[in-house]
Amino acid sequence: MSSFYGIELGIRALRAFQIGLDVTGHNVANVNTPGYTRRRILFAPTPEYAINPRLRVGSGVMAQSIQRLRDMMLEQRIDAGAADFARLDTLREQLQQIEGLFNEPGELGISARLNALFNAFEELATRPDSMAARQSVLQAATALADAFRSLHREMTTKESQLMEQAQARIAEANQLAAQLGRLNEQIRAATSSGAEPGDLLDQRDQLIARLSELVGARAHYAQDGSVMVYVDGHTLVQDGAAFPLPTTLDIANRALDNTPTDIRIQSGELRGLMDTIANLQSYRAELNTLASTLITQVNAIHSTGYGLDNNTGYLFFDGTDASNITLHADLSDPTHIAAASVPDAPGNGGVARALADLRTTPQGALGGMSITQFYRNLIGRVGSDAQISKNRAEAQQLTVEHLRMLRESVSGVSLDEEAANLVKYQRSYQAAAKMISAFDSLLEDVLQFVAPR
Numbered sequence: 157m158s159s160f161y162g163i164e165l166g167i168r169a170l171r172a173f174q175i176g177l178d179v180t181g182h183n184v185a186n187v188n189t190p191g192y193t194r195r196r197i198l199f200a201p202t203p204e205y206a207i208n209p210r211l212r213v214g215s216g217v218m219a220q221s222i223q224r225l226r227d228m229m230l231e232q233r234i235d236a237g238a239a240d241f242a243r244l245d246t247l248r249e250q251l252q253q254i255e256g257l258f259n260e261p262g263e264l265g266i267s268a269r270l271n272a273l274f275n276a277f278e279e280l281a282t283r284p285d286s287m288a289a290r291q292s293v294l295q296a297a298t299a300l301a302d303a304f305r306s307l308h309r310e311m312t313t314k315e316s317q318l319m320e321q322a323q324a325r326i327a328e329a330n331q332l333a334a335q336l337g338r339l340n341e342q343i344r345a346a347t348s349s350g351a352e353p354g355d356l357l358d359q360r361d362q363l364i365a366r367l368s369e370l371v372g373a374r375a376h377y378a379q380d381g382s383v384m385v386y387v388d389g390h391t392l393v394q395d396g397a398a399f400p401l402p403t404t405l406d407i408a409n410r411a412l413d414n415t416p417t418d419i420r421i422q423s424g425e426l427r428g429l430m431d432t433i434a435n436l437q438s439y440r441a442e443l444n445t446l447a448s449t450l451i452t453q454v455n456a457i458h459s460t461g462y463g464l465d466n467n468t469g470y471l472f473f474d475g476t477d478a479s480n481i482t483l484h485a486d487l488s489d490p491t492h493i494a495a496a497s498v499p500d501a502p503g504n505g506g507v508a509r510a511l512a513d514l515r516t517t518p519q520g521a522l523g524g525m526s527i528t529q530f531y532r533n534l535i536g537r538v539g540s541d542a543q544i545s546k547n548r549a550e551a552q553q554l555t556v557e558h559l560r561m562l563r564e565s566v567s568g569v570s571l572d573e574e575a576a577n578l579v580k581y582q583r584s585y586q587a588a589a590k591m592i593s594a595f596d597s598l599l600e601d602v603l604q605f606v607a608p609r
Contacts, residue, residue: 161205161215162595168216169588172199175219176581180574187569191362194569195354196223224354227566228377231361234563235368235375237556239423242369244549246428250318251542254436257310260535266307267535269300270515270528277512281505284495285464293493294483297472301481304447308478311440315433319405322429326401326412329370329426333385333398336363340382341396347381357381367392371401372423390419407433435541442534444477449521449530451481453514461494461507470494 179197186192200220204212259265273296280289339360346353360383367373367385373392376384385393392399404413410430411418421427451473458472470492475481486492497506515528522530 163592163599165214165216166588166592166595168202168218169591170585172217172219173581173585173588175222177578177585179222180577180581183569184571184574184578187571187574191358191365192569193354193358193361193567194225196225197221198223222352222354224352224357225567226357226361227563230559230563230566232375234556234559235365236423237552237559238365239368239372241549241552241556242425243372243423243428243431244545244552246425247431248542248545248549250429250432251435251538251545254311254314254432254439255538255542257307257314258535258538264303266300266303267528267531269296269303270531272296273300274512274515274528277508280493280495281508281512284505284508285502287490290490290493290495294487294490297483297487301473301475301483304443304478304481308440308443308447311436311443312479315436315440318429318433318436322405322426322433323403325370325424325426325429326403329367329373329387329392330398330400332363332367332370333392333400336360336367336383336385336393337396337398339363340393343381353381368424370424371421371426388420388422389417390414405430405433407437410434439534439538440478442530444479445521446527446530446534447478447481448476449519450514450527451475451477452521453517453519453527454511455484457507457510457514458494460497462496462499462501463494464491464502465489466499467492468494468499 176197176199179195183194198220199217202215202218205215206212260267262268273293276289276293276296280286280293283289339356343353343356343360346356360381364373364375364383364385368375371387374386376386378384382395383393384391384395387401390399390401392401401419402412402414406413406418407430409418409420410422410427411420421430454472459469461470462468463470470486471484472487472493473481474484495506495508496502496504497510498504514526516526518524518526519530525533
């Protein structure tokens with residue numbers, strides 16, 4: 157055994173505790189870094205020294221490894237939960253915006269303007285020869301047609317915006333997939349030496365988490381630290397290669413058009429946008445059905461009546477649905493409004509009364525509901541869908557927050573714990589330094605004894 161054995165033992169301890177201090181300092185420095193995973197140093201004794209076959213002496217300590225504290229099963233649960241929350245929260249946010257397009261309840265909404273038109277018809281039925289009543293009908297009908305066209309235009313614009321957002325999510329997912337492929341290669345190169353590249357793995361997990369939020373991606377972890385990422389049956393990332401998602405949306409099937417098999421989007425922001433677009437298309441179809449029925453029924457009744465000029469066959473509305481409904485050119489003259497059911501009867505308001513009765517008349521094209529009832533049902537559905545998505549998003553948020561709290565207890569940095577570790581390693585370092593000092597003093601005494609000056 158060397159005379160310097162004790163000093164070598166102390167030096168090993170100094171090196172090990174210095175690494176412990178460095179690791180603890182790294183944890184403290186990244187306490188507020190998003191996605192950072194706490195590190196823990198593992199110590200191990202160095203190989204013993206055999207003085208003789210019956211006597212073995214320890215040779216000190218070494219820093220065996222730096223462990224990254226991460227529960228990957230919990231991470232997969234969090235990613236899946238976060239993907240569902242992203243879908244529901246996106247749907248909640250967008251449906252609330254769509255609900256605002258309807259301006260209900262309010263004076264500018266279609267409901268108020270439908271009632272205004274039917275009220276004007278009722279007033280006309282009591283005063284069929286009044287030009288003021290006829291002007292009220294024209295004003296109410298014009299305002300209603302404007303409201304239909306405006307809402308349809310806003311819904312169409314909103315759909316275009318949602319489509320653009322969906323394309324942006326796909327583009328972001330493809331970009332992240334390319335980054336993850338390059339990161340796979342870096343992680344493999346770093347782990348080939350047996351060390352764990354903690355910071356690279358943190359970056360990898362953040363990319364996977366974002367891909368889950370975007371398109372509901374799932375990850376399979378390999379032993380070398382690399383990952384394979386899937387979306388439905390599509391391999392998005394494998395080894396160092398990325399295979400981009402197609403950009404053609406199939407809203408009806410909530411999928412991306414792909415050859416040979418479409419890629420179904422089960423969760424994530426993209427699924428939330430797809431669900432929103434499908435709902436919006438359904439709302440707009442019902443709005444068109446309502447406008448088309450209104451045009452057809454009002455024209456059918458109005459064309460049988462007589463205006464103040466004793467002519468009949470005048471149409472009231474022009475257009476086919478909510479996108480192009482407008483007053484017919486026949487009504488450019490208020491006297492053409494057909495209020496009477498018989499000619500030469502300016503005081504007759506039979507047709508005006510029939511038009512007013514459309515407010516409550518069941519319509520086969522509307523599933524047996526009246527025009528006003530059908531619109532109330534549409535508004536109720538929009539509000540119900542928005543409220544349900546809000547409730548589901550809030551419930552899912554609580555689940556995700558609970559899982560993230562569990563992760564924080566495993567992977568998060570506790571300043572109290574790190575402060576205790578700093579004191580522990582500091583004291584250990586000081587003790588090792590004193591041990592070296594003691595051995596140095598003993599060695600000096602030995603040298604003085606065997607080689608006195």
